[in-house]
Amino acid sequence: MGQVWLPSTSYNLWSLSDSRVGKEFCFCDMKRGFSKVRNKEPQVKALLEDNKHQRIGKLAQAGIYEFYQDPLLLSQSEAVEEVAAILKLSQEPEEVQERIIEILNNYCKKPILVGKQIIQLSKGDEEFPFPITIQQGNYSFALYAPTDCTFKQPDGTIHILDLKTGKSDFDRRQAYVYLLAASYLYPQQPSVASFYNLETGLASDIITATSEQLKFVQIELADIAKRYELERMHYGKNSNNFAIIFPPNPGIACRYCTFNSICEFSVSEVSR
Known part of the structure; x- marks a missing residue:
């Protein structure tokens, strides 16, 4: 018997559903709409694929995981190079490589999970x-x-x-x-x-x-x-009511929004 379907929630949905005090200008319901109900549309799905920041986060997590698999690795002089090879960092963009190498070096100096x-x-x-x-x-x-x-x-x-x-x-x-x-x-x-x-x-x-x-x-x-x-x-x-169900909040945050290239309400310049 399969698992019974239930409405679901998560921290991610909470962060997309309510603005933090003092950061209301960053909050946009339409961003939640793109992420949660239009995420299978080709244009939207492409934008939701790992971006640079997400990629760095995942590779950093993988690097810490690899250090933990072999605690003795941290005491070796080529520990960072070995983990970089496991992660196939050479196949990543230069900025990603540089930041992950820095993260691995930082962890070697301060291995917070040891013990x-x-x-x-x-x-x-x-x-x-x-x-x-x-x-x-x-x-x-x-x-x-x-x-x-x-x-x-x-x-x-x-x-x-x-x-x-x-x-x-x-x-x-x-x-x-x-x-x-x-x-x-x-x-x-x-x-x-x-x-x-x-x-x-x-x-x-x-x-x-x-x-x-x-x-x-x-x-x-x-x-x-x-x-x-x-x-x-x-x-x-009624998918035609997208902007009513998920009202936009155009402003300075549009500059950094994942969906600014496909959102008709996105503003590229904000007057001061």
């Missing part, structure tokens, strides 16, 4: 994990919460670590989604989450959540799942 009791470490190319089924009142939804690394601290606390590259923000909403997932996956153990940037070496504070905070996050995610399903239904019935 950790790893429970799970992503290789960066896995399929999406099975979702967690969550019951919120009389409403059920599937929560997708793929993680980069999970390890157990000496006191038994589950620590979820998210690895960043580039100028990626440390968004506490992402940490709260991880902590909610951990409360279902490891119900008998306390859990914490944190972020670490492999390029800058910056680490976030350790993030925790009370049961009341997790209850709020669960309600928020349930509402997002409901909203997303309604949007999908409305678009499925």
Whole structure:
């Protein structure tokens, strides 16, 4: 018997569904529409393929994974070259090669996972994990919460670590989604989450959540799942109403939007 279909949600959908305070100018419902309901259209699908930043993120994750497969590798003088060969970096664009080499060198100098009791470490190319089924009142939804690394601290606390590259923000909403997932996956153990940037070496504070905070996050995610399903239904019935169902927010953020080349509302120049 196959898995029962349920409305779904994730941190990614949350980030596309609600703006962060002070960054409303970056938020655009239409971006969610392209990503979530038009993602199989050839033009949109092509834009959703790994871009440079996504590629760097995946290769960085793969590099850390390879270091962990052979802890002795870190003590070897040609460790970076060996991992670069495994990753086939020579086939990547020059900028990607340079940044990944820098990330690998940084990790060799500060191998943050050495000595950790790893429970799970992503290789960066896995399929999406099975979702967690969550019951919120009389409403059920599937929560997708793929993680980069999970390890157990000496006191038994589950620590979820998210690895960043580039100028990626440390968004506490992402940490709260991880902590909610951990409360279902490891119900008998306390859990914490944190972020670490492999390029800058910056680490976030350790993030925790009370049961009341997790209850709020669960309600928020349930509402997002409901909203997303309604949007999908409305678009499925009348695709001509795309701009009404997913209203645009043209402005300075258009310059950096994945879909600016195909969005009729995109603005290339913004007056000061």
